[in-house]
Amino acid sequence: MTDKRTIRSRSRGAAMFVLGLMTGALVGRPRADTAPEPLVRHSREIVNNASDAIISADENSVVVLANPAAAAMFSTTVTEMQGRPLSHYIRAAAGVGHTPPDFFRHTDTRAGRRATDYSVTGVRGSGELFPIEGSISSSQQDGQQLYTIILRDVSDRHMVQQKLARSHNQLRQLSAALQTIREEERTHIARELHDDLGQILASLRMDLNLLQRPERSPPESLRLMKGMEDNLLTAITSLRRIATNLRPRALDEGGLYFALQGLRDDFVERHGIPCALYADEADLRLDDAASTAIFRIVQEALTNIARHANATHVTLNLDRLNGDLLITIRDDGRGIRAEDMEKAESLGLIGMRERVWAMHGEITISADDPSGTRIDIVLPLGGHTVE
Ligand SMILES: Nc1ncnc2c1ncn2[C@@H]1O[C@H](COP(=O)(O)OP(=O)(O)OP(=O)(O)O)[C@@H](O)[C@H]1O
Ligand SMILES: [Mg+2]
Known part of the structure; x- marks a missing residue:
């Protein structure tokens, strides 16, 4: 043997x-x-x-x-x-x-x-x-x-290589999705402009033609003018809506704090989920790049909460600590799972991470204790503050 x-x-x-x-x-x-x-x-x-x-x-x-x-x-x-x-x-x-x-x-x-x-x-x-x-x-x-x-x-090296390949893949998907989104947005805006504003303007022109006819009686002219005024008001509202969808006016007019308040109010009104915003207006006087990035991050987080979380309460905290802005977004919903963050077709969280990393910040997305989802972001403000 x-x-x-x-x-x-x-x-x-x-x-x-x-x-x-x-x-x-x-x-x-x-x-x-x-x-x-x-x-x-x-x-x-x-x-x-x-x-x-x-x-x-x-x-x-x-x-x-x-x-x-x-x-x-x-x-x-x-x-x-x-x-x-x-x-x-x-x-x-x-x-x-x-x-x-x-x-x-x-x-x-x-x-x-x-x-x-x-x-x-x-x-x-x-x-x-x-x-x-x-x-x-x-x-x-x-x-x-x-x-x-x-x-x-070489397990560690393989793991790093796989991570790198996954990250490359995600970036490629993100870039493809961004192209599609741009096209879709253009189509959407064109449709809104055509269907909404275009029709109102055409009808205003017709009313104006009618008004110019000499046989119009004064009461008829008055009625036409009232209709034209209503149409003009509708046109202004449509224009505002289209413009706000493209870029929230509050960001340019009031700054990030007021834009976030508007976002919060809109979220509460639309979804009926209470949402508390804890922030100091003076802490959020930031330049356009930082304000837009933070606004879009919070907007995506709130959209996700409305779509996926089934939450009954949301809190948004934005605090300045030394040179950093600490952002915490918490909900008490079903909680995010590890596999949710790996979904190939989902781009919201990837976009959120990319925005944070572009500003050299850090982001952690995790299940909250005792329930819900928690997003913690540390953004170095560097030259982004304005007085
Ligand atoms: N607050 C949350 N609570 C529970 N699950 C969440 C939450 N946020 C995200 N998720 C899960 O994480 C997944 C990925 O989110 P992500 O925003 O990347 O994609 P999405 O919302 O599905 O699609 P989109 O690309 O339109 O944003 C979601 O599909 C959902 O399952
Ligand atoms: Mg999303």
Whole structure:
């Protein structure tokens, strides 16, 4: 029976040789186990203290040596690893052979000790798979082929790369959506101008023509003029509505504080959800860029609350602390879930984050305690304040 113990004892001599090889100290020596004891000890120390995982395997892909970094990487112990098949720790691609190089993609059987980098999948003690980058080199000892594998856990790097790719993807979607929104907005404004204002102006022109006819009696003319006045008032209201949709007038006329008050009042009136605004007018005297960004952020947060939260109460806090503006938006609704924030087709929260990041601020969106959603924003005001 070739059990773990037999393999271990057969492999001990080989392990000593590999230790030597790793330091390069024994190159050219005919036998590793004749190496002077201090040199072997020194080699062992280097391997044991190496921060990269080091494994040696024989040609049957049995681990003959593993250092503590390797054991930590695979969530096991050095003793546990030695004598086990390599396939226990590194997943071989389907249909390949069983020597250590077979475990590495694009592997050609190479002689000597030249190392090349490979990507493989590791298996931790818990069964969790993780990405590894490594290099493999081979050497001969007493007619036996030995492989030295140096491995590095690249999970963190992969995670960062995935995050970066996701963020690129979101930005691409955001930019595509912005183009569509621009087109939709133009269409919407054109329709409003045409259907609403255009019709009123056309009817005013007709009334004016009628009024110019000499046969009009004074009471008829009076009636026409009254109708024209009503139409003019409707036209002014429409114009105001269209203009306010494009840009809230309060932002230009009263500043951010009054614009937020208008937003709050409109939200309460439309949705019947009480909303408290805690802010100091003097703290919110900001330039146009900052005022517009904050207004749009609060507007999106309130729209989300109305659409998704099922809340009964909302609070908006805006406080100046040193050079920062701290914004907190809280609702007591169903609470946002982690997967809500990953929805590919949703752009409101992404837009909100982009606005904050563009101002070098920070934003946290989370479920509130005991219930609801909470958005915390810290915006450095830098040169955005005005007196
Ligand atoms: N206050 C909230 N309470 C509960 N869930 C929320 C809240 N705000 C956002 N969500 C969840 O987060 C998701 C993402 O919001 P986001 O604003 O990005 O997209 P959206 O509102 O669905 O669409 P849009 O792109 O039109 O804004 C929402 O679909 C919703 O499920
Ligand atoms: Mg939204």
